[in-house]
Amino acid sequence: xxxxxxxxxxxxxxxxxxxxxxxxxxxxxxxxxxxxxxxxxxxxxxxxxxxxxxxxxxxxxxxxxxxxxxxxxxxxxxxxxxxxxxxxxxxxxxxxxxxxxxxxxxxxxxxxxxxxxxxxxxxxxxxxxxxxxxxxxxxxxxxxxxxxxxxxxxxxxxxxxxxxxxxxxx
Amino acid sequence: xxxxxxxxxxxxxxxxxxxxxxxxxxxxxxxxxxxxxxxxxxxxxxxxxxxxxxxxxxxxxxxxxxxxxxxxxxxxxxxxxxxxxxxxxxxxxxxxxxxxxxxxxxxxxxxxxxxxxxxxxxxxxxxxxxxxxxxxxxxxxxxxxxxxxxxxxxxxxxxxxxxxxxxxxxxxxxxxxxxxxxxxxxxxxxxxxxxxxxxxxxxxxxxxxxxxxxxxxxxxxxxxxxxxxxxxxxxxxxxxxxxxxxxxxxxxxxxxxxxxxxxxxxxxxxxxxxxxxxxxxxxxxxxxxxxxxxxxxxxxxxxxxxxxxxxxxxxxxxxxxxxxxxxxxxxxxxxxxxxxxxxxxxxxxxxxxxxxxxxxxxxxxxxxxxxxxxxxxxxxxxxxxxxxxxxxxxxxxxxxxxxxxxxxxxxxxxxxxxxxxxxxxxxxxxxxxxxxxxxxxxxxxxxxxxxxxxxxxxxxxxxxxxxxxxxxxxxxxxxxxxxxxxxxxxxxxxxxxxxxxxxxxxxxxxxxxxxxxxxxxxxxxxxxxxxxxxxxxxxxxxxxxxxxxxxxxxxxxxxxxxxxxxxxxxxxxxxxxxxxxxxxxxxxxxxxxxxxxxxxxxxxxxxxxxxxxxxxxxxx
Numbered sequence: 123x124x125x126x127x128x129x130x131x132x133x134x135x136x137x138x139x140x141x142x143x144x145x146x147x148x149x150x151x152x153x154x155x156x157x158x159x160x161x162x163x164x165x166x167x168x169x170x171x172x173x174x175x176x177x178x179x180x181x182x183x184x185x186x187x188x189x190x191x192x193x194x195x196x197x198x199x200x201x202x203x204x205x206x207x208x209x210x211x212x213x214x215x216x217x218x219x220x221x222x223x224x225x226x227x228x229x230x231x232x233x234x235x236x237x238x239x240x241x242x243x244x245x246x247x248x249x250x251x252x253x254x255x256x257x258x259x260x261x262x263x264x265x266x267x268x269x270x271x272x273x274x275x276x277x278x279x280x281x282x283x284x285x286x287x288x289x290x291x292x
Numbered sequence: 293x294x295x296x297x298x299x300x301x302x303x304x305x306x307x308x309x310x311x312x313x314x315x316x317x318x319x320x321x322x323x324x325x326x327x328x329x330x331x332x333x334x335x336x337x338x339x340x341x342x343x344x345x346x347x348x349x350x351x352x353x354x355x356x357x358x359x360x361x362x363x364x365x366x367x368x369x370x371x372x373x374x375x376x377x378x379x380x381x382x383x384x385x386x387x388x389x390x391x392x393x394x395x396x397x398x399x400x401x402x403x404x405x406x407x408x409x410x411x412x413x414x415x416x417x418x419x420x421x422x423x424x425x426x427x428x429x430x431x432x433x434x435x436x437x438x439x440x441x442x443x444x445x446x447x448x449x450x451x452x453x454x455x456x457x458x459x460x461x462x463x464x465x466x467x468x469x470x471x472x473x474x475x476x477x478x479x480x481x482x483x484x485x486x487x488x489x490x491x492x493x494x495x496x497x498x499x500x501x502x503x504x505x506x507x508x509x510x511x512x513x514x515x516x517x518x519x520x521x522x523x524x525x526x527x528x529x530x531x532x533x534x535x536x537x538x539x540x541x542x543x544x545x546x547x548x549x550x551x552x553x554x555x556x557x558x559x560x561x562x563x564x565x566x567x568x569x570x571x572x573x574x575x576x577x578x579x580x581x582x583x584x585x586x587x588x589x590x591x592x593x594x595x596x597x598x599x600x601x602x603x604x605x606x607x608x609x610x611x612x613x614x615x616x617x618x619x620x621x622x623x624x625x626x627x628x629x630x631x632x633x634x635x636x637x638x639x640x641x642x643x644x645x646x647x648x649x650x651x652x653x654x655x656x657x658x659x660x661x662x663x664x665x666x667x668x669x670x671x672x673x674x675x676x677x678x679x680x681x682x683x684x685x686x687x688x689x690x691x692x693x694x695x696x697x698x699x700x701x702x703x704x705x706x707x708x709x710x711x712x713x714x715x716x717x718x719x720x721x722x723x724x725x726x727x728x729x730x731x732x733x734x735x736x737x738x739x740x741x742x743x744x745x746x747x748x749x750x751x752x753x754x755x756x757x758x759x760x761x762x763x764x765x766x767x768x769x770x771x772x773x774x775x776x777x778x779x780x781x782x783x784x785x786x787x788x789x790x791x792x793x794x795x796x797x798x799x800x801x802x803x804x805x806x807x808x809x810x811x812x813x814x815x816x817x818x819x820x821x822x823x824x825x826x827x828x829x830x831x832x833x834x835x836x837x838x839x840x841x842x843x844x845x846x847x848x849x850x851x852x853x854x855x856x857x858x859x860x861x862x863x864x865x866x867x868x869x870x871x872x873x874x875x876x877x878x879x880x881x882x883x884x885x886x887x888x889x890x891x892x893x894x895x896x897x898x899x900x901x902x903x904x905x906x907x908x909x910x911x912x
Contacts, residue, residue, distance in 0.1 A: 129387045179303040182580045190577075194720070196628050196814035198636065201910035206580040210307055210587060213300050216389065219428075240584075242649070257389045258587030261580075268821065271880060284577050 126224040154279060157248075158203040162187055162287060164249050165205035166266045168230055170290055172253065172262055175226035177213035178292045186289030189279040192268035201276045204279035205287060209260040219255045227251065294406065295430055297399045298437050301391050301444045305452070308381040309589055315374035316535060320542035322367035322516035326480075329360035329546075347894060358472075361463075364396040364516065365477060366468035372512040373458030375535075380451040384444065385587050391441055398434055405430055477509040480517035487514065491525050494699070496706035498526030515539060523596055526703015530592050530615045533707075537596035538575075544568040544598060563603025567631040571596060571607060574635045583612060585656060591638075594660065595700070598631060601666040605631025609638055611645050612658030614704055618746025619652055620713045621645075621833045622660040622704070624697055626745075631665040637661040640819035648832035657833065658713075662700060665693025687729070687785055690722060690750060694729025698808050699737045705737050720818060721774055725785045727749050731758040739763065740832050743796070744818045744825065748778035748785030755796040756790070764789065764796040765832050768827045768844070770803035771859070772814045776852035779844070792843030799828035799838040808859035 134195055171184060172178075185207035193199035214222060223242050226235045232244040244251040254261045271279070332353045387434045407424060412419050462471055471477065483506075490499045515522050515536045522528060523537035546563040551557050559566065571593065578591040593607035610628070614620045621644065625637050641659035649657045661877035666689050699717065717738040719727030724746035730736040732751050741759055743749060744767040751757070755764040768775035768790035778788030789796050802823055804814030818825045850858065 180307065182309075182582065186580050188577050190642075191636045192821065193813070194640050194816045194819050195625070195633055195636050197812040199813055199817065199820065206581050208582040209383075210582065211303055211388065213392060215393040217393065218396065239649070239654075252646075253363070254584050256584030257393075258585050259386075259582045261582060261584055283573060284579075 127146040127205075134261065138164075142166075154201065154203075154269045154271050154275070157269050158187070158189070159190040160247065161203045161205050161249060161264055161266045164246070164251075165207075165287055166289065167182070168227070168232070168251065169207050169262050171226045171230050172223050172260075173209060173212075173292055175222040176209060176219050176260065177291050179211040179213060181289065181291060182208040182210055183286070184291070185289040187287055188281060188284040191276055191280050198273065198276050200270045201279045202268050203266040204263060206261070206263045207287070207289060208262065216255060219260060221255075223253050223255070223260075230238070295402045295427060296438075297402060298395045298433065298434050299441060300395050301388050301441050302448065304381065304385055304388060304448065306377050306381060308912050309386055311374055311381055311455075311830075315371050315378060316472070316538045316542060318367055318371045318374060319512070319516050319519065319539040320537070320546065322364055322371060323519055323539060323543045324547060325360050326364045326517055329357050329364055330358065332357040333517075335678070344904065360515055362465065362468035362472040365471035365474070366456070366462040367382035368478075368480075368513045368516055369462045370459055370793055371470050371516060372509045373455055375508060375512055376458070376620040377451060377455040378452040380447075380454075384448055388446055389587070391437075391444055394437055395441065396812060398430070398630070400432065402430055427823060431671065438679070442696050478507070478513035483510060483514045484518040484521060487518070487525060489522070496525075496527030496699075496703040499525055499703075500706045502530075503528050503532070519543070520596070523593070526699060529709075530594065530610065530613050531856075533594055534592040537593040540596050541568050541571050541593065541598075545572065560599055563605065564598040567603075567605035567607070568596075569607075570632050570634065571598070574609065574638060575653040577635070578611070578638075581595070581611075585655075586613075586616075588613070593666045594704075595662070597664065600664070601630070604666065604669055606664035607631045607634050608660055608662040608664055608700065609634060610660040611638065612656065614658040614660060614713065615707050615709045616656065617658035617713055618655035619648060619657045619716070619833055619835060620660070620704065621648070621658075621716040621718055621907035622697075622701065624662055624665075624693070624717070624719045624723035624726050625667070626719075626723040626726075627668050630661050630669055631663060633663060634661060641825060642818055643821060644830055647826060648833040651830055651836060652834035655834075659833075660704075662697060664700065665696050665726060667693070667726075687725065687750060690725040690785070691729050691733065693723075693726040694731075694736075694750070695734050697726060698730040698734030701730070701737055702906065707849050710797070712832075712894050714835050716740040716742060718744065718829065719746070721745045721815065722785070723745065724789070728752050728758055728786065728789075740765065742767070742829055742832055743789050744801075744829075745769070745772050745775050745815050746778060746789050747774050748783045748787060749789040750786040753787060754794055758789075762795070765828070765838065766790045766798045766843075767801045767828065768798070769801045769814045769816055769817065769825075771806055771811060771855060772801075772804060772817075772847060773811045773817045773852055773855060776855060780846040780851070781784065784851050790844050792845045794843065797838070797840050797845070798843045799825070800841045801825040801828075806862055807857055808856065808863045811855075811859060843871055 152264055159256045165185060165187065173181070185205060187203060187205040189201050189203055191198040192202050220237055220242055226239050227242070227244045232246045234242060234244045240256070241252060243252045248267055250265045250267065252263050337353070348475050375596050409423055412423060414420065445883055459668055462468060487499070490502055511532065517535040519539040521531050523540055544564060545568045548557065548561055548568070552565060575591050575593060578849065579589065581590040582588065583590050592610045592613060595606055597606035600606040623641055625633060629637070636714045638661045641661050645657050645659040668689055701717065705712070715738045715821060717727050717730070717736060719725070724743035725748055727741060727743065728750035729742065740763045742765045746766065746768065749758065756762050758764050766789045775788065775790065777783045779791045787794055802817065802825065804817060806811065817823065820826060831838040
């Protein structure tokens with residue numbers, strides 16, 4: 123009985139410390155780049171469309187993209203690429219924005235999942251779009267969904283600085 | 293005559309964030325100059341240096357110190373001017389949003405009127421009379437609104453002119469000298485002493501009252517002289533703390549970056565610089581996120597102590613302004629957390645905030661990641677393995693951290709504006725023990741408490757020891773080994789709060805993977821997107837009740853020893869199977885390969901088996 127307990131402890135320690143397949147990172151590294159590319163491309167196409175729809179006058183910047191962890195430390199489960207920009211001024215009243223945004227998304231091939239008084243969410247090709255609006259402006263984001271890569275790769279990706287998407291100002 | 297549409301207000305030429313950013317840059321420069329000026333004024337020439345050369349150098353230092361003081365005075369005035377400009381821009385921004393809404397509405401009414409006119413019968417006198425009356429009323433409203441739009445455009449011009457004039461008033465050396473000699477110039481060192489006394493007295497309400505009594509010039513002078521004191525003082529408004537902490541951050545990056553280039557960094561300074569750069573990177577990653585209700589940037593740096601805890605650093609950042617939010621939550625992460633962990637933890641807050649915001653109607657949410665305690669870390673020999681909790685952690689750091697966390701919450705309560713926010717404290721892992729100590733030892737002022745993946749609730753025996761109102765919510769994945777450290781019985785870090793007899797509200801959590809190599813993933817899954825635990829926590833933050841499940845009762849769940857044994861056997865079987873598959877049918881090779889790996893691991897593992905056996909034994 124004691125012998126069985128020792129074997130279990132040894133196997134447990136071996137597994138926890140790398141003798142098992144504990145950090146396989148199911149998706150190949152190239153998948154992460156593919157998802158980031160798809161997210162960037164969608165952001166560059168969709169954000170200006172939405173901006174035009176609400177008659178945007180100013181954005182926070184040319185937009186930014188970055189990796190963020192899925193799950194949490196000490197054992198994150200993956201990484202997600204997120205592209206964001208905010209419309210800080212527009213010539214459209216806040217009360218009219220939801221309808222205009224949903225319409226622009228539909229015309230660009232997005233499936234609008236939900237429209238509320240605060241936000242519009244939509245999806246396309248595994249990407250998730252979200253616009254959150256109010257009297258002070260509109261946040262726009264597109265996220266890739268979590269990509270299952272190794273923990274070392276997660277940390278490398280999330281260490282990368284934000285990148286400028288280079289969206290044109292209105 | 294057709295009615296004239298109201299023109300929209302011009303676009304705001306300078307966004308408030310831009311003015312705020314410039315003000316921060318001026319303050320950071322001012323702090324660097326102020327530090328140098330004080331050094332020169334205080335030190336003079338070295339004691340061993342005598343004679344005429346020493347006297348000349350000393351005189352030169354005094355003159356240079358005076359020149360720098362003039363620069364500090366000028367920068368202080370410039371920062372005050374920019375801060376005032378920022379305030380004006382924020383008001384203009386808000387008014388512009390309102391005017392845009394009103395212009396849209398009145399122009400829509402005029403469109404409808406025109407359509408009705410086109411469709412009307414010119415021979416219908418009664419209808420024409422009504423249209424005429426309507427036209428008159430619309431024209432009156434449109435004229436009044438156009439006047440306000442024109443007024444807004446003029447106010448924007450006036451704001452720009454005012455800041456230009458204010459900056460020009462201190463852009464020469466002579467004007468800097470005048471500013472330094474002005475008898476009404478705020479006495480920054482004296483103000484700093486007074487603030488420090490109030491902070492040391494532990495009364496954030498008094499800090500809040502005193503801060504509100506200061507003039508804008510006094511606030512700016514203090515933020516330039518002692519940004520670290522202002523930024524970390526509970527009771528000072530979030531916006532001001534953020535500005536002061538960003539000033540410290542930029543100043544540190546500038547000053548320490550220069551020392552780095554010169555190869556002069558000490559080990560502590562190296563950590564400090566890394567922490568400052570990490571904070572900036574995280575803030576930058578939210579530069580494109582605004583509060584859609586106010587238009588202000590959504591990220592606030594509430595604590596910035598990059599040299600604290602032997603270089604691990606202390607930091608807290610909020611998404612959303614906790615002073616104005618209706619629902620506020622503050623999260624305390626656990627083992628191995630330090631300043632550099634901010635990025636991942638604020639992402640968890642981002643998910644939680646967005647979900648809670650969708651649950652609380654028109655109410656607003658702010659979510660804070662608080663990492664301003666000395667969590668057990670790699671410096672203490674901590675790894676990401678559960679037995680480190682027992683062998684390394686102990687409760688000491690949770691006790692100290694609990695006191696700090698309770699003080700932080702007191703500070704946030706003191707700077708709260710309007711009706712008091714609904715406040716939820718969340719602790720994960722060792723952070724849950726820390727939050728528990730904040731409650732049992734320091735009268736933590738929160739409405740609700742959430743403990744997830746808890747190794748033990750400190751000295752609390754039951755939920756009401758933590759919260760008189762019993763509002764303690766617990767999430768514990770069935771296969772999270774850390775959450776099994778506290779019971780049944782009493783663990784090294786206190787009771788398992790998910791035990792039924794503890795009396796907390798236990799919410800549903802996905803059980804996790806039943807493989808030994810995934811156990812720590814299970815411990816790190818509580819904020820996963822679309823998880824039941826994240827949804828339940830969002831309920832609590834939004835002031836709702838999450839769905840409850842039964843608490844743990846001995847005999848109805850796997851205790852830690854069984855979980856480890858069971859998952860090891862399952863994973864061992866997988867390994868052998870993977871070995872066979874890996875060799876593509878070469879069974880003998882596969883067995884040899886697997887055996888070799890186990891043998892390699894076993895030599896090292898055997899040395900620790902005794903420790904682990906002892907640890908298992910200690911669990912009873």
